[in-house]
Amino acid sequence: MRSKDYGGDVLSGDWRRPRRGQIPEVPAEPGLVAEDPSSGFCGAVVACGKEGVTLEDRHGRRRLFPLAKAGFLIDGKPVTLVRPAAETPAAPRRTASGSVAVPQARARVARESRIYVEGVHDAELVEKIWGDDLRLEGVVVEYLEGVDHLPAIAAEFGPGPGRRLGVLVDHLVPGSKESRIAEEVSGAHDPYVLVTGHPYVDVWQAVKPSVLGIGAWPDVPRGTPWKEGVLAAIGWDLEPGAAWKRILGRVGSFTDLEPALLGRVEELIDFTTAP
Numbered sequence: 001m002r003s004k005d006y007g008g009d010v011l012s013g014d015w016r017r018p019r020r021g022q023i024p025e026v027p028a029e030p031g032l033v034a035e036d037p038s039s040g041f042c043g044a045v046v047a048c049g050k051e052g053v054t055l056e057d058r059h060g061r062r063r064l065f066p067l068a069k070a071g072f073l074i075d076g077k078p079v080t081l082v083r084p085a086a087e088t089p090a091a092p093r094r095t096a097s098g099s100v101a102v103p104q105a106r107a108r109v110a111r112e113s114r115i116y117v118e119g120v121h122d123a124e125l126v127e128k129i130w131g132d133d134l135r136l137e138g139v140v141v142e143y144l145e146g147v148d149h150l151p152a153i154a155a156e157f158g159p160g161p162g163r164r165l166g167v168l169v170d171h172l173v174p175g176s177k178e179s180r181i182a183e184e185v186s187g188a189h190d191p192y193v194l195v196t197g198h199p200y201v202d203v204w205q206a207v208k209p210s211v212l213g214i215g216a217w218p219d220v221p222r223g224t225p226w227k228e229g230v231l232a233a234i235g236w237d238l239e240p241g242a243a244w245k246r247i248l249g250r251v252g253s254f255t256d257l258e259p260a261l262l263g264r265v266e267e268l269i270d271f272t273t274a275p
Contacts, residue, residue: 023071023078023079023080024079024080025079025080025081025082026074026079026080026081026082027081027082027083027084027085028045028048028053028067028081028082028083028084029045029084030044030045030046030047030048031044031045032044032045032074033045033074034055034072034073034074034079034081035072035073035074036055036063036065036071036072036073037071037072037073037078038071039063041055041057041063042055042057043055043056043057043058043061043062043063044056045081046062048067048081048083048084049067049083050067050083051066051067052064052065052066052067053065053067053081067081067082067083095130095132095133096128096129096130096131096132096252096253096254097129097130097132097133097253097254097266098253098254098255099132099133101132102136105136107135107136107138108135108136108137108138109138110138110139110140111137111138111139111140111272111273112162112163113139113162113163113164113165113166113272113273114139114140114141114142114157114164114165114166114272115134115139115140115141115142115166115167115168115268115269115272116141116142116143116144116150116153116165116166116167116168117141117142117143117144117167117168117203118143118144118145118146118147118168118169118170118203119143119144119145119146119203120143121202121203121204121244121248122143122168122170122203123141123142123143124244124248125203125206125207125248125251125257126141126168126265127141128248128251129251129253129254129257129265130265130269133269134269137269137272137273139269139272139273144167147169147170147177147178147181148181150167150169150181150182150185150195151181151184151185151188154167154185154188154189154193155188159189159192159193160192161192163192164192164193164194164271164272164274165189165192165193165194165272166193166194166195166196166268166269166271166272167182167185167193167194167195167196167197167268168196168197168198168264168265168268169181169182169195169196169197169198170197170198170200170201170202170203171197171198171199171200171201171202172195172196172197172198172199173199178197181195182195182196182197194267194268194271196264196267196268197264198258198260198261198264199260200258200260200261201220201226202226202227203261204217204227204230204244204247205217205258206257206258206260206261207247207250207251207256207257207258208256208257208258211250211251211256212234212247212250214234217230218230218233218234220233227240227243228240231243
């Protein structure tokens with residue numbers, strides 16, 4: 001009888017070797033010990049290129065073998081050595097502002113230069129997005145409690161060489177009270193003061209509406225407190241402080257903020273850290 005699993009002559013062909021599909025493929029990682037049975041050369045992998053693998057024996061002798069060659073032995077078992085998969089370098093970690101994070105960086109001793117923002121909400125938003133960058137640069141953020149206090153704060157601060165003052169103002173648009181105060185302070189202390197700002201009535205508007213699940217920030221009629229008017233329009237039954245915590249909690253990175261704010265804060269950081 002003849003079995004259907006075998007040919008007529010069981011000794012025909014290369015019966016001493018397993019079929020190619022049965023030989024496992026092993027990445028030729030550095031340090032892997034393999035043997036070429038045809039020559040008896042045994043050594044550790046020291047290099048592996050596109051076409052060949054180099055083995056080094058215990059006497060320091062090296063030999064190059066074709067990488068496509070089947071029949072290497074590892075622990076007496078046949079294998080096919082293949083080129084190791086190229087490692088994809090890990091992407092550098094980014095801070096919330098999009099800057100490359102510096103691992104285990106210690107906060108720098110605070111500079112004399114400062115950045116002032118209008119209120120607590122502005123300061124909390126800047127801290128959440130740019131806090132890592134500011135600590136690395138040693139820049140402290142303080143708040144004005146209203147732009148009306150800016151001239152007095154600037155005079156007391158005493159800007160000068162190595163002591164720059166950067167200020168972020170809400171609603172900095174032509175003809176506004178904020179723009180007049182900004183021009184006054186900048187002119188009095190040029191070039192050691194930079195007053196810049198965004199066009200929004202409040203820093204809340206610098207958060208993209210889509211982050212909060214609304215189509216747009218609502219228009220609030222004149223004479224109505226802006227925050228209360230916004231909350232009523234979007235249907236949030238919250239006090240402004242609680243509403244801000246909800247808004248800030250949904251901000252994860254710079255991509256959740258409007259470019260009009262991003263550019264101004266980056267400009268202030270560059271200004272206060274300039275030599």
